[in-house]
Amino acid sequence: MRDDSAVTSAPQEPAARPLEFRTVPADASPARELITAMVDELEAFYGRIDRPGMPSATAGDFAPPDGVCLVGLLGDEPVCVGAVKRLGPGLAEIKRMYVAPAGRSKGVARALLGALEDAARERGYERVRLDTGPRQPHARTLYLSAGYTEIPDYNGNPAASFWAEKDL
Numbered sequence: 001m002r003d004d005s006a007v008t009s010a011p012q013e014p015a016a017r018p019l020e021f022r023t024v025p026a027d028a029s030p031a032r033e034l035i036t037a038m039v040d041e042l043e044a045f046y047g048r049i050d051r052p053g054m055p056s057a058t059a060g061d062f063a064p065p066d067g068v069c070l071v072g073l074l075g076d077e078p079v080c081v082g083a084v085k086r087l088g089p090g091l092a093e094i095k096r097m098y099v100a101p102a103g104r105s106k107g108v109a110r111a112l113l114g115a116l117e118d119a120a121r122e123r124g125y126e127r128v129r130l131d132t133g134p135r136q137p138h139a140r141t142l143y144l145s146a147g148y149t150e151i152p153d154y155n156g157n158p159a160a161s162f163w164a165e166k167d168l
Contacts, residue, residue, distance in 0.1 A: 017075045019108060021115045026069040026083055026096070027059035034071065034081035038098035045135035046159035055155045057095045061085040068119045069096075072103070072112055079103030080112045084120045084128070092125040093155070097139070109139075113146055121168045128168060131160035 024031040039050050050057070062069040066086035071078050082097040094116050099108045120128050130148070132139040140162045144150075148164035155163070 019079075019111050020073050021070045021112075022073065023119075024069055024071045025059060026062045030078035031069050031071050031081050034078060034098055034100060035096050037100060038081070038096060041098075042133075042159075046133055049159055053158065055095075055157050057083070057085070062095070066123065067092075068123065070112070070115055070119060072108060072115070074103060074106075074108075077102060080108050082112050082116045084116055084123070084125075086125075087129065087154075090124070090126040092120045092123070092128050094120070094128055094130040097130075109142055110146065113142065117166070117168060126168055127165055129154055129163065129165040131155060131157050131163045133159045134161040 026032065026035060039048065042049050059069075061067055062083040062085055067084050069081065069083040072080035078100070079102050080097075080099045083095045084092050085095055087093050094113070097109070097112060097116070099112065117128060129151070130143060131154075132143070143162075143164050146166070148166045151163050151165050153160070153163050154165075157163075
């Protein structure tokens with residue numbers, strides 16, 4: 001009988017760092033910097049999305065008790081942000097979803113979307129809506145795969161081409 005007790009295996013890669021979500025005011029660090037990075041990145045596609053005439057997405061919109069802003073961290077590194085704002089009784093909107101380059105292709109966007117849905121549910125919302133533009137097909141694919149259903153334009157966002165909602 002062969003004795004393998006002295007054989008050591010090759011070192012294994014360290015376990016992936018867990019993604020942790022924290023509530024952070026949208027105008028405080030690191031949420032502020034992540035939102036700024038998102039706005040700056042989208043400028044090449046749509047112009048400034050924080051200009052007059054765009055749907056409201058202020059820090060006040062995302063403040064408790066009706067709203068929330070979440071930052072996702074991998075270890076100590078902030079890699080994503082997203083927020084929930086009230087639209088009406090039982091209805092919220094997911095806004096400012098952004099994954100920094102360091103968090104991309106790691107399932108972070110899907111985890112963020114789930115965390116935002118959970119946060120909306122915790123605040124008593126029964127349904128959430130969101131939108132995205134034509135230059136973000138990956139976002140549309142994510143939303144459809146997460147159970148969102150396309151709906152007509154609900155917010156007059158001139159940069160959007162896809163509007164959707166989901167019952168929570």
